[in-house]
Amino acid sequence: MQSDCLCGGGGNGCVSFLREKFIAAGPPNGGDGGNGGSIYIQAVSSETSLHKIARRGTIKAGRGHNGQGKGKGGQRGGDVLIQVPVGTVVRELSRHDPLVEDEESRMLEAGTPRGAEDPIPSTWRRDKWILHPSATPSEFVSSGIPPLPRARKSNLTMAQPQPPITLDLSEPMDSPMLLAAGAMGGLGNPHFVSQSVPRPKIATKGDSGLSVNLELELKLLADVGFVGMPNAGKSTLLRALSRSQTRVGNWAFTTLQPNMGTVVLDDNKGKPRLKSYTTRGEPRTRISVADIPGLVPDAHLDRGLGHGFLRHVERAQVLAFVIDLSSEDIVQALKNLWQELREFEIAKDTETNLNSAGKIVDWKAFGSSVLSEPSQKDAIAMDHGGVIIRSSSPQTLPPLCMAPISTKPWFVVATKADLDGTQNNFAYLQAYLNAVAENTVDHPSGKKTSWKGPLTAVPVSAIRGEGVERIPEWVVGLLNDG
Numbered sequence: 001m002q003s004d005c006l007c008g009g010g011g012n013g014c015v016s017f018l019r020e021k022f023i024a025a026g027p028p029n030g031g032d033g034g035n036g037g038s039i040y041i042q043a044v045s046s047e048t049s050l051h052k053i054a055r056r057g058t059i060k061a062g063r064g065h066n067g068q069g070k071g072k073g074g075q076r077g078g079d080v081l082i083q084v085p086v087g088t089v090v091r092e093l094s095r096h097d098p099l100v101e102d103e104e105s106r107m108l109e110a111g112t113p114r115g116a117e118d119p120i121p122s123t124w125r126r127d128k129w130i131l132h133p134s135a136t137p138s139e140f141v142s143s144g145i146p147p148l149p150r151a152r153k154s155n156l157t158m159a160q161p162q163p164p165i166t167l168d169l170s171e172p173m174d175s176p177m178l179l180a181a182g183a184m185g186g187l188g189n190p191h192f193v194s195q196s197v198p199r200p201k202i203a204t205k206g207d208s209g210l211s212v213n214l215e216l217e218l219k220l221l222a223d224v225g226f227v228g229m230p231n232a233g234k235s236t237l238l239r240a241l242s243r244s245q246t247r248v249g250n251w252a253f254t255t256l257q258p259n260m261g262t263v264v265l266d267d268n269k270g271k272p273r274l275k276s277y278t279t280r281g282e283p284r285t286r287i288s289v290a291d292i293p294g295l296v297p298d299a300h301l302d303r304g305l306g307h308g309f310l311r312h313v314e315r316a317q318v319l320a321f322v323i324d325l326s327s328e329d330i331v332q333a334l335k336n337l338w339q340e341l342r343e344f345e346i347a348k349d350t351e352t353n354l355n356s357a358g359k360i361v362d363w364k365a366f367g368s369s370v371l372s373e374p375s376q377k378d379a380i381a382m383d384h385g386g387v388i389i390r391s392s393s394p395q396t397l398p399p400l401c402m403a404p405i406s407t408k409p410w411f412v413v414a415t416k417a418d419l420d421g422t423q424n425n426f427a428y429l430q431a432y433l434n435a436v437a438e439n440t441v442d443h444p445s446g447k448k449t450s451w452k453g454p455l456t457a458v459p460v461s462a463i464r465g466e467g468v469e470r471i472p473e474w475v476v477g478l479l480n481d482g
Contacts, residue, residue, distance in 0.1 A: 001050055001053070001054050001215070001216055001217070002093065002213060002214065002215050002216075003053055003054075003056075003058075003059060003213075003214050003216060004057075004058045004059065004211065004212075004213050004214075005039050005058075005059045005082075005179065005180060005211065005212045005213075005214060006058060006059065006060045006061065006209055006210075006211045007036055007037065007038060007039055007061050007180045007181065007182045007183060007209035007210045007211070008035075008036025008037035008038070008060070008061035008062045008063045008064060008077035008078070008182040008183065008209050009036045009063045009064065009077075009182075009183050009206050009207065009208050009209040010033050010034065010035055010036050010063075010064045010182070010183040010184045010185035010186060010205075010206025010207045010209075011033030011034040011035075011036075011063065011064035011065045011066040011067065011074035011075075011077075011185045011186065011206045012033045012066045012067065012074075012130055012185075012186045012203065012204075012205045012206050013030060013031070013032055013033050013066075013067050013130065013185070013186035013187045013188040013189070013191075013203030013204050013205070013206075014030035014031050014032075014033075014066060014067035014068055014069060014072075014074075014188050014189070014203060015028075015030050015130060015131070015132045015188070015189045015200075015201055015202065015203045016028065016029055016030035016031075016068070016069035016070070016188070016189070017029065017030075017199060018070075025199060027190075027193075027198070027199070028188070028189040028190045028193060028199055028200060029069060029070055029071045029188075029190065030067055030068075030069065030071075030188030030189040030190060030203055031067030031068050031069070031070075031071050031072040031073040031074065031188050032067050032073045032074065032185050032186065032187055032188050032191075033064050033065070033066055033067045033073075033074045033185025033186040033187075033188075033205075033206045034064030034065045034066075034067075034073060034074030034075045034076045034077060034185045035064050035076050035077065035154055035182050035183065035184055035185050036061060036062070036063055036064045036076075036077040036182030036183040036184075036185075036206070036207075036209050037061030037062040037063070037064075037076070037077030037078045037079045037080060037182045038061060038079050038080075038154075038156055038178060038179075038180065038181045038182045039059065039061050039079070039080050039082065039178075039179045039180045040079060040080070040081045040082065040176035040177060040178055040179060041081075041082045041083075041084065041090065041167070041169075041176065041177055041179045042081060042082070042083050042084070042173045042175070042176040042177065043083075043084055043085065043086045043087075043088060043169035043170075043171065043172055043173045044083050044084075044085075044086070044172060044173070045086055045172050045282070046083075047083055047084060047085040047086075048085055048222075048260065048262065048288045049085065049218070049221075049260050049288070050084065050085070050088070050216055050218060051260070052083075053082060053084070053216065059080055059082065060080070061077055061078065061079060061080045061182055061209065062077035062078030062079070062080075063077050063206075063209075064076055064077045064182070064183075064185045064206055065077075067185070067186070067188050067203075071188075071190075073185075074185055076182075077182055079182075081176055082179070084169060084216060085218060086169065086170065086171065086172055087169070087170055087218055087219045087220045088169045088216055088217070088218055088219075089167070089168055089169070089216070089217045089218075089219060090165060090166070090167040090169065090179075090214055090215070090216055091164070091165065091166050091167075091214065091215045091217070092163060092164040092165040092166070092212060092213070092214055092215075093213040093214065093215050094212075094213045095163060095164075095210065095211065095212045095213070096210070096211045096212075097210050098183075098207065098208040098209075098210075099151040099153065099183075099207060099210075102151060103151055125148065127205070128148055128204060128205055129145075129148075129202050129203070129204060129205070130186070130202065130203045130204065130205055131201060131202055132189075132201035132202070134201065135201040135202070139201065145202075146192050146194070146197075146200075146202070148204070149187060149191075149204065151207070152184045152207075153181070153184065154181045154182060154183075154184055156178060156181035156182075157181045159178045159181075160178045160179065160180055160181055161179070165179070165212070165214065170219075179212075180210050180212055181210075182209060183206060183207035183208060183209045183210065184206070184207050185206045185207075186203060186204040186205045186206040186207075187203060187204045188203050189201065189202060189203045191203075218315055219315065220315055220316075220317055221290050221312055221315030221316055222260065222288040222289055222290035222315070222316050222317070223287040223288050223289070223316070223317050223318060223475065223479060224287065224288075224289050224290070224316060224317065224318040224319070224320050224475045225289075225290040225292050225312065225313055225315075225316025225318070225319055225320065226238065226289070226290065226291050226292055226320050226322050226413075227292055227313055227319055227320065227321050227322065227337055227341075228321060228322035228323065228324075228337065229324070229333065229336075229337070230293075231324075232322045232323065232324045232415060233322060233324065233415035233416060233462050233463075234291050234292070234322045235259065235291055236415075236462040236463055237291075237322060237413065237415060237460065237462040237468065237471075238259060238261045238289060238291040239261075239462075240460075240462045240463075240465045240468045241261060241263050241289060241468055241471060241472070242261030242262050242263055242289060243261070243262075259290070259291040260288060260289070260290055260291075261288070261289040261290075261291070262286050262287070262288055262289070263286060263287050263288075263289060263472050264285070264286050265284060265285055265286055265287065265472065265476070274472060274473060274476045276476045276479060276480055277480070284476070284479070287472060287475055287476065287479070290312065290315075290316055292312050292313060292316075313341060313405055314403075314405060316408070317408065317409075317479065318408065318409050318410065318411075318475055318478050318479065319405070319408050319409070319410040319411075320410070320411060320412070320413050320471070320475070321334055321337055321410060321411070321412045321413070322412075322413045322415055323412055323413070323414055323415070323429070323457075324415055324416055325414045325415065325416050325417055325419065325422035325425050325426055325429075325459070326416050326419050326421075326422060326425075327425070330414075330425045330426075330428060330429045331428060331429060331432045334412065334429070334432075334444060335444050338444035338445050338446075339444075341405045341406075341445065342406070342445050342446055342447070344405075345404060345405055345406070404447075404449070405445075406443075406445040406447045406449065406450040406451065407449060407450065407451050408451060409451055409453055409478040409481070410451065410455075411455060411456050411457070411458065411474055411478070412429065412433065412455075412456070412457040412458070413457075413458050413460060413471060414426055414429060414457045414458065414459045414460065415460055415461075415462055416461065416462075417459035417460060417461050417466075417467065418461035418463075418464060418466065426457065426459055429457050430456075430457050433455040433456065433457055434455070436455055437453075437454060437455045453478070453481070456474065458470050458471055458474060
């Protein structure tokens with residue numbers, strides 16, 4: 001998923017003067033504007049998905065408050081904390097930094113070469129200043145307008161990652177990490193006191209905040225993912241296992257996007273149902289379940305819901321193939337699902353090889369203090385009207401490297417076991433799985449590097465909630481072995 005993060009802008013400086021008894025014209029005492037809020041990120045074990053961030057839309061930090069009289073600085077803008085699941089990969093697509101654009105514009109207008117140490121002359125820009133209501137043009141004729149202060153950045157920028165941002169949050173974080181610092185506030189009128197202008201009637205506005213477009217992607221979507229044909233009973237099974245309220249119906253494609261559910265293993269009331277530990281040695285209190293939309297024939301050719309949801313299968317640690325026991329050939333139904341996954345892997349490997357064979361270009365997000373020459377040409381241009389600054393366009397990032405689907409632990413959930421005449425189909429399915437485990441028949445994925453482990457079929461009646469208690473037990477066993 002993609003998310004737009006907007007740091008808080010700085011508050012405006014204040015134009016104010018001391019007013020006391022017997023003091024006709026007091027000195028300036030306007031406060032500075034408050035700095036904008038920053039954006040932080042933290043990987044926590046309590047989060048299991050990115051749906052909360054997707055619902056928030058644009059993530060905005062608070063704007064700094066304006067300065068006040070009597071030298072009171074503005075209050076700092078509120079920070080924003082983004083909490084993501086462990087295993088989230090954060091990659092930057094594009095960024096827009098108003099300070100860098102202003103600096104580049106001033107250098108081009110002044111004809112100053114890049115890297116010059118001489119101060120850049122500034123021009124009058126009404127949008128950067130705040131004038132006192134009583135100020136008149138005649139007051140600036142003799143004294144002139146003071147030069148616009150150079151762009152300032154918060155000290156927090158030293159702690160933020162260098163662009164382009166690439167983070168692999170594979171471990172829980174004890175404290176948040178700064179992602180983007182807020183903008184600086186404007187300067188009050190005491191900063192512009194001079195010998196010729198003892199009572200300046202001007203202040204500066206706060207800087208605009210940095211905006212970054214990020215791509216957040218989970219390396220692991222869920223502990224177990226349901227894979228099956230449409231109308232196989234996956235959504236009903238998810239409702240029986242968890243408190244998920246996903247929609248169910250007697251028609252195909254009831255599920256159009258992955259639905260998440262949580263199976264609680266330890267509710268901190270008495271002994272836990274199942275004992276399990278994560279790879280970090282922490283007790284596993286719950287497992288996450290993903291109901292992946294149904295796969296249709298030729299889904300690897302992007303038919304039906306296509307590649308968009310085949311990619312979700314890669315992000316499940318354990319695969320549960322949901323098979324309808326009332327199918328005519330239940331073993332062939334399982335082979336058809338594996339065929340789609342195998343063809344998807346082949347197509348993905350082919351695309352990866354083609355991309356790696358092309359030219360590799362080092363890319364840096366626009367907005368850093370140093371731009372490469374190609375970036376300068378694309379980002380800065382001149383026309384008859386003046387300087388044009390083009391913001392960076394979104395970049396296309398390569399897909400994450402995931403473990404092959406065939407190497408993941410898997411088992412079969414045989415649904416609709418309460419129907420008449422399904423006992424023979426279940427016995428046929430279990431015999432086939434035993435033959436696969438004993439290597440007497442080829443693995444349905446057709447790969448020699450496929451997962452080697454015990455295979456079973458769990459008969460359930462999801463609509464009645466019968467037999468579903470065996471699924472968490474089997475999943476926990478596979479997670480512990482992995």
